[in-house]
Amino acid sequence: MVEFDIKLETNHLSEKDYDFLCRLVYEKSRIHLGPEKKVLVASRLAKRLRELRLPGYAEYCELLRSPQGEPELRYLIDRISTNHTHFFREIKHFDFLREVVLPEWQAKKRAESDAFRIWSAACSSGDEPYSLAIHLAENLAPVAAKAWEIEASDISTRVLDLARQGVYETARLTGVKTEWLHRYFQKGVRDWEGHFRVREELRQRVHFHHLNLLEGNYPFTKPFQVIFCRNVMIYFDRPTQETLVAHLAARLSPGGYLMVGHSESLSGVKHSLKLVQPAIYIKPI
Numbered sequence: 703m704v705e706f707d708i709k710l711e712t713n714h715l716s717e718k719d720y721d722f723l724c725r726l727v728y729e730k731s732r733i734h735l736g737p738e739k740k741v742l743v744a745s746r747l748a749k750r751l752r753e754l755r756l757p758g759y760a761e762y763c764e765l766l767r768s769p770q771g772e773p774e775l776r777y778l779i780d781r782i783s784t785n786h787t788h789f790f791r792e793i794k795h796f797d798f799l800r801e802v803v804l805p806e807w808q809a810k811k812r813a814e815s816d817a818f819r820i821w822s823a824a825c826s827s828g829d830e831p832y833s834l835a836i837h838l839a840e841n842l843a844p845v846a847a848k849a850w851e852i853e854a855s856d857i858s859t860r861v862l863d864l865a866r867q868g869v870y871e872t873a874r875l876t877g878v879k880t881e882w883l884h885r886y887f888q889k890g891v892r893d894w895e896g897h898f899r900v901r902e903e904l905r906q907r908v909h910f911h912h913l914n915l916l917e918g919n920y921p922f923t924k925p926f927q928v929i930f931c932r933n934v935m936i937y938f939d940r941p942t943q944e945t946l947v948a949h950l951a952a953r954l955s956p957g958g959y960l961m962v963g964h965s966e967s968l969s970g971v972k973h974s975l976k977l978v979q980p981a982i983y984i985k986p987i
């Protein structure tokens with residue numbers, strides 16, 4: 703096998719190839735990469751080129767264009783998307799759930815067996831849906847009662863694998879109260895020192911799906927009382943945001959809530975929802 707001594711500089715990514723990558727990523731995921739992301743993209747891909755033993759970015763683009771390009775495209779989107787997240791991020795949404803949404807649900811649910819359904823629509827490595835599971839276990843019904851259901855999805859298979867494992871470094875868990883750490887996590891020992899794993903009972907209550915939000919053919923049959931779609935819309939342009947919000951609104955039950963990231967206002971986006979407070983929208987009844 704030929705060994706390449708590859709010393710890639712990020713400026714080796716030509717404008718033409720970067721343009722191609724931007725168009726491809728946009729076409730498949732609607733993630734918009736501007737010129738300011740070029741260095742970031744090049745540096746994230748440099749390691750991949752070494753792994754694939756490709757001499758340069760032009761050859762990488764050739765691979766993506768070829769019939770073998772499909773799995774690589776999935777990898778590319780994985781590397782490009784930003785997966786930053788943490789437990790109990792943007793706590794105001796959790797407060798609103800406890801103070802407004804759950805009491806409303808208790809008052810209006812028709813039967814004891816009705817389950818409260820919530821979807822974490824860009825769940826990254828699982829911090830958000832597991833935070834929701836803890837929150838519901840604490841404020842609605844214990845894990846064993848099956849009074850709530852959580853669906854979680856992401857376009858990135860890499861983060862979904864992490865989410866399913868549910869193992870987190872202690873530093874990631876600063877938002878989790880000590881008593882919850884005891885109740886809902888197992889402390890790692892030996893090789894896993896410095897880590898916690900979400901207990902199996904809780905892991906089983908979160909269903910993970912590989913899903914591109916922009917495809918709209920979501921695999922859920924029952925509507926949701928709440929959808930968390932946070933810190934992902936920021937990557938999409940306005941027409942894409944409109945399509946996405948329409949898809950999500952269709953999956954909410956009347957009176958259901960959509961939570962978006964606090965830096966993601968829907969102002970300027972045409973939609974059928976009503977603003978309740980910053981970053982919280984309701985589907986009118």
Ligand SMILES: C[S@@+](CC[C@H](N)C(=O)[O-])C[C@H]1O[C@@H](n2cnc3c(N)ncnc32)[C@H](O)[C@@H]1O
Nearest residue numbers: 783785786787824826857858914915932933934
């Ligand atoms: C910054 S993280 C947000 C995680 C979490 N919602 C939070 O607020 O902490 C954004 C996530 O959106 C996912 N994503 C990007 N484009 C997507 C798409 N078209 N469909 C589904 N997920 C997507 C990324 O893979 C990433 O994990």
